[in-house]
Amino acid sequence: MTASVTELTVTAEDRRVAWLATAAVALSLVDAAIPSPLPGVKPGLANIVTLVVLQRYGWATAVWVSGLRVLAGSLLLGYFLAPGFFLSLTGTAFSLATLGLARHLPARWFGPVSLSILAAFAHIGGQLLLARAWLIPHDGVFLLTPVFAAAALVFGTLNGLIAAKLLMEPSAAATHR
């Protein structure tokens, strides 16, 4: 076997991001398999991974993992560069920005549940704004805001609780930090 001309050095951090992104993609697939009464109302299980990554490895890793998840998830589900991809990307960008700010909240008072709810609202808010600006340029888009907001609250709370539970458990990976 000839040695490759280009040599990519894979760091432990790269491997970690890849593994975590894989977990997030798997949860995205589970998400897509759950029937939903309304397009846009989804549990967003992959955000559990984002929350855990944010707490354990920091915001930059969370951005990597989320970005890769959106990309790989859309390729696997076949909506890469379709409107759903941009909605997904916008929602993720908004929630990551929110998480970037919210993680500076005092940890004694605000746990993963707070972060999760805030991120969920940012996610749906960003998606609604993109939908209004680009896909359906009419204020009628906002008629369903109460439904989306309620879903964000419920699923944000549930995902936050699951993330909090996972973060309670000691992890071997956490010591690598």
Add this chain to the structure above:
Amino acid sequence: MHWLALLRPGDWLVMAGGAALVGLSLPLLWQGGFAERAIIRQNGQVYAEADLHSRRDFAVPGPLGTTLIAIEPGRARVVADPGPRQYCVRQGWLRRPGEIAICAPNRVSLQIAGRTRAYDSLSY
């Protein structure tokens, strides 16, 4: 309950804030207002207006015959129409502002109106 132990004080605050946001956004679902009146038109002219508070029946004459309209608390419908395709009858009960059943052959329409008008005019 061990799930409750995962919540920190601020989390309750954020949850309450989120619930308040959902509550504040609820009026968006009823933007058109509640159904208050039924407007019956014959040949484009208002034939009758009825409050959706009590039971009433109307028999509206048209070029083909008589269209029967029933008003009930909160809803209204076309009961019978001499038109050939019966679209307006098959629409069933109308209960949201802006909803309209048009019996075109007999030139009769039944529309539900709320306090605010969602549309200036509709064309088909």
